[in-house]
Amino acid sequence: MLIALESVSQAGDVIAVSSPCYSGLLDILATIGRAVIEIPSTETGMDLVQLESALITQKVKACLFTANHQNPTGHSLGNEQKQAIAELASKYQVPIIEDDVFRELSHQRTIPLPIKYYDLQGWVIWCSSVSKTLAPGLRIGWCVAGRFTDKFIRQRQARTLGVNQPIQLALARYIAKGYYATHINKVNRALRTNSDQYIAFLHAHLPTHADVYAPSGGLVLWLTLPAVDTQTLADELSEKGVYVKAGAQFSSTRLCNDCLRINMGNLASSAIYVQLKQLCKLARKRMNT
Numbered sequence: 001m002l003i004a005l006e007s008v009s010q011a012g013d014v015i016a017v018s019s020p021c022y023s024g025l026l027d028i029l030a031t032i033g034r035a036v037i038e039i040p041s042t043e044t045g046m047d048l049v050q051l052e053s054a055l056i057t058q059k060v061k062a063c064l065f066t067a068n069h070q071n072p073t074g075h076s077l078g079n080e081q082k083q084a085i086a087e088l089a090s091k092y093q094v095p096i097i098e099d100d101v102f103r104e105l106s107h108q109r110t111i112p113l114p115i116k117y118y119d120l121q122g123w124v125i126w127c128s129s130v131s132k133t134l135a136p137g138l139r140i141g142w143c144v145a146g147r148f149t150d151k152f153i154r155q156r157q158a159r160t161l162g163v164n165q166p167i168q169l170a171l172a173r174y175i176a177k178g179y180y181a182t183h184i185n186k187v188n189r190a191l192r193t194n195s196d197q198y199i200a201f202l203h204a205h206l207p208t209h210a211d212v213y214a215p216s217g218g219l220v221l222w223l224t225l226p227a228v229d230t231q232t233l234a235d236e237l238s239e240k241g242v243y244v245k246a247g248a249q250f251s252s253t254r255l256c257n258d259c260l261r262i263n264m265g266n267l268a269s270s271a272i273y274v275q276l277k278q279l280c281k282l283a284r285k286r287m288n289t
Contacts, residue, residue: 001064005097014058016038017038020247071220096125102132104188201280207287
């Protein structure tokens with residue numbers, strides 16, 4: 001992701017991101033000195049009117065979007081929106097960096113299409129990795145950079161000097177033999193079960209006016225706890241050994257201050273239920289005051 005950003009932008013340039021946006025990406029953008037403009041995105045999709053307005057008026061140098069199973073919300077864009085974003089990129093000649101690391105982690109029977117599928121002019125830089133699907137320690141990713149391929153390769157060479165070819169060859173063989181597809185199918189069945197169990201527990205133990213978004217894929221759940229300062233809640237939970245992320249970490253606005261992201265990648269064990277029960281107990285206490 002860093003190499004893609006550095007291939008199409010410089011310090012001080014404006015990057016459009018969907019909001020809320022993964023805090024790790026916001027940290028990268030801050031570290032390399034990019035300005036950020038947030039484009040609202042909800043379960044119904046991204047605000048494309050606001051996106052086009054930003055492309056026209058805000059001198060946006062590039063966009064950084066996740067279309068499938070977004071972190072932190074779990075939201076996914078529909079195919080019409082993906083096509084519209086690709087068309088806007090071509091119309092205004094602004095590159096779209098597509099962070100598609102969660103696409104294969106689908107709780108459905110099919111894996112969704114990326115924005116890149118609709119890219120006819122090469123303006124979408126499609127990035128992904130096996131860090132979420134196999135193991136984060138592998139640190140192996142890939143990129144289809146379209147018209148920016150030469151720039152991307154030069155920037156990668158400057159950044160890394162080389163690649164871990166033995167691990168790449170081993171992964172290529174693992175994929176070619178069909179083991180990766182089998183693994184993905186197994187993981188997705190487990191994640192669907194996890195998601196159902198986590199959501200059922202939260203619905204049973206949170207107040208009725210709390211909202212838990214049911215994603216179609218990915219590893220996270222997004223909770224809305226009306227009128228609750230979730231940063232304070234997260235701090236209190238961390239003292240009890242329960243680690244969640246407050247919505248304020250995913251946006252510079254105050255729109256997510258009553259939201260919370262939890263990871264549901266771990267099997268719903270008795271230890272997990274104990275932690276979820278602590279979360280629900282504190283949330284109920286704060287929502288009732």
